[in-house]
Amino acid sequence: MSAFSRRKLLAGAGALAAGAGGLAVASRLAARYGLVPPDSGGLYGPGETLNYAAHRLLVGDAPAREFSPSQISANPFAQNGPPKLEAYQRHQEAGFATWRLAVDGLVARPLSLSIDEIRSLPVSSQITQLMCEEGWSFIAEWTGATLSQVLEAAGILPEAKYVVYRSIEEGWWDSLDRAEALHPQTLVAYGFNGGDLPLGHGGPLRLRVPRQVGYKSVKYLVSLTATDSLKGFGDGQGAAGPAYGYAWYAGI
Ligand SMILES: Nc1nc2c(c(=O)[nH]1)N[C@H]1C(S)=C(S)[C@@H](COP(=O)(O)O)O[C@H]1N2
Numbered sequence: 001m002s003a004f005s006r007r008k009l010l011a012g013a014g015a016l017a018a019g020a021g022g023l024a025v026a027s028r029l030a031a032r033y034g035l036v037p038p039d040s041g042g043l044y045g046p047g048e049t050l051n052y053a054a055h056r057l058l059v060g061d062a063p064a065r066e067f068s069p070s071q072i073s074a075n076p077f078a079q080n081g082p083p084k085l086e087a088y089q090r091h092q093e094a095g096f097a098t099w100r101l102a103v104d105g106l107v108a109r110p111l112s113l114s115i116d117e118i119r120s121l122p123v124s125s126q127i128t129q130l131m132c133e134e135g136w137s138f139i140a141e142w143t144g145a146t147l148s149q150v151l152e153a154a155g156i157l158p159e160a161k162y163v164v165y166r167s168i169e170e171g172w173w174d175s176l177d178r179a180e181a182l183h184p185q186t187l188v189a190y191g192f193n194g195g196d197l198p199l200g201h202g203g204p205l206r207l208r209v210p211r212q213v214g215y216k217s218v219k220y221l222v223s224l225t226a227t228d229s230l231k232g233f234g235d236g237q238g239a240a241g242p243a244y245g246y247a248w249y250a251g252i
């Protein structure tokens with residue numbers, strides 16, 4: 001994105017304040033840059049579109065803030081315990097040796113990865129803050145493979161615009177645009193504060209998306225699907241959240 005085209009979009013956002021005509025201007029600009037989120041209700045769902053387009057263009061690929069080890073929270077809050085699902089409990093009894101992460105969709109080589117295979121990819125660590133939309137937060141060290149490494153191992157194709165991801169917990173699925181999916185801080189995390197990822201925090205595997213609000217960091221991760229459209233997934237809004245009022249794009 002050149003500084004020039006960025007100014008043009010900001011001029012569009014400014015026009016919004018000027019009146020209803022601005023909505024059409026902003027929507028056209030967002031459409032031109034491919035920045036219409038799946039839960040916008042289309043081009044003229046201007047609230048989500050403007051938030052996504054403006055935030056994406058302003059923040060770009062800027063990293064989430066990273067903290068020092070001394071700032072790690074003493075008592076990180078796990079929102080709820082591990083899933084009370086038979087399938088999950090069977091994996092737990094097997095020490096998660098049976099857990100697999102499926103990688104499919106617009107990839108050259110669909111994969112089914114064990115935790116050990118994910119651990120054999122280059123290791124990435126970050127000390128970042130998880131922020132829940134309800135107001136609480138904590139700082140922790142997250143360790144894993146970058147999602148980008150995992151997607152590249154499968155040979156993600158150039159036409160993939162989004163990555164859909166799912167939990168073993170029914171009802172927990174979400175997606176990221178390609179830029180967020182390939183961002184170096186987006187992790188397939190298996191480690192936490194120097195140890196294994198605790199079950200309450202999503203063990204054995206979760207997606208960690210530090211540039212967005214906590215609900216995008218889906219726990220108990222079992223699959224990734226690269227796609228050029230989110231229309232065929234669920235209700236077409238890119239995640240389970242929008243049906244309950246949680247924005248698909250939740251950049252911090
Ligand atoms: N599978 C699954 N993932 C989830 C959730 C959940 O209930 N189930 N809660 C989300 C919400 S709303 C937040 S704020 C964070 C909480 O992460 P934590 O439990 O590690 O604190 O996980 C997110 N990922």
Ligand SMILES: [Mo]
Nearest residue numbers: 132133214215
């Ligand atoms: Mo949350």
